[in-house]
Amino acid sequence: ASPDAYEYLPPVIAHRGASGSAPENTRAAIALAAHQGARWIEVDVTISADGIAVIHHDADLARCSDGSGLVIQKRLAELKQLDAGSWYAAEFAQERMLTLTELLVLANQLELGLNLEIKPTIGREPETVWAMHKALQQVPFEQALLFSSFSIHALQAARRHLPHVTRGLNVEAIPADWQHRLEEADCAGLHFAREFFDAQAVKAIRAAGYHCMVFTVNDPDDARQLLQAGVDAVFTDFPQRLLQHLQGRAP
Numbered sequence: 001a002s003p004d005a006y007e008y009l010p011p012v013i014a015h016r017g018a019s020g021s022a023p024e025n026t027r028a029a030i031a032l033a034a035h036q037g038a039r040w041i042e043v044d045v046t047i048s049a050d051g052i053a054v055i056h057h058d059a060d061l062a063r064c065s066d067g068s069g070l071v072i073q074k075r076l077a078e079l080k081q082l083d084a085g086s087w088y089a090a091e092f093a094q095e096r097m098l099t100l101t102e103l104l105v106l107a108n109q110l111e112l113g114l115n116l117e118i119k120p121t122i123g124r125e126p127e128t129v130w131a132m133h134k135a136l137q138q139v140p141f142e143q144a145l146l147f148s149s150f151s152i153h154a155l156q157a158a159r160r161h162l163p164h165v166t167r168g169l170n171v172e173a174i175p176a177d178w179q180h181r182l183e184e185a186d187c188a189g190l191h192f193a194r195e196f197f198d199a200q201a202v203k204a205i206r207a208a209g210y211h212c213m214v215f216t217v218n219d220p221d222d223a224r225q226l227l228q229a230g231v232d233a234v235f236t237d238f239p240q241r242l243l244q245h246l247q248g249r250a251p
């Protein structure tokens with residue numbers, strides 16, 4: 001069995017790469033995260049019409065590219081023609097949507113641990129996980145690897161096809177029945193939104209042996225307080241800012 005990815009988790013994870021300073025989920029944002037000292041990144045994974053795993057947050061293309069329509073209704077060849085950087089700034093016009101295969105090569109080169117957040121189209125969860133499986137067969141990944149998803153169906157498919165990869169459950173708010181939900185999804189950690197942080201709940205989750213991660217935390221003092229409260233790691237769009245601030249942190 002592979003080691004538990006959470007054992008390698010640093011306190012700061014670059015959310016969609018260094019997405020506060022470069023177009024999210026692109027090669028530029030990922031390279032910048034590494035340059036800024038991040039040791040792990042989080043990116044979002046979905047599939048093209050021809051079943052290729054690609055790195056993109058939204059179901060729709062409009063916000064983060066010069067295209068329109070749904071990612072899942074375009075073939076990879078069409079997605080690759082889109083400009084995935086100009087929406088952020090003109091200097092990133094050469095950015096292209098990454099396949100998961102390309103991302104794995106890049107993260108291996110940059111020695112970045114990886115949280116792949118599975119963002120399936122509802123109804124296409126098994127295909128999405130299967131596409132990830134194919135990419136991971138093509139490119140053996142040498143760094144720590146963690147899957148996560150808001151989708152229980154995706155997590156269950158991941159458990160079936162890639163049982164050795166550690167899984168985390170994404171939620172907005174911490175559910176009252178968090179333990180049941182974690183058991184149902186067979187997950188080792190809970191990832192929730194900053195606005196729903198609850199110190200008592202975090203204590204209970206940690207005491208039960210599960211990990212906690214919080215998204216998205218861009219204020220350094222806030223990050224420090226969350227980590228002191230027992231959160232294992234925070235996702236941030238500004239890794240350098242948080243890392244600089246936390247360097248003086250007591251161990």
Ligand code: G3P
Pocket residue numbers: 015042044057117148170191215235
């Ligand atoms: O995986 C943590 C976080 O990325 C979940 O929310 O919308 O940023 O993908 P979102």
Ligand code: MG
Pocket residue numbers: 042043044117
């Ligand atoms: Mg995400």
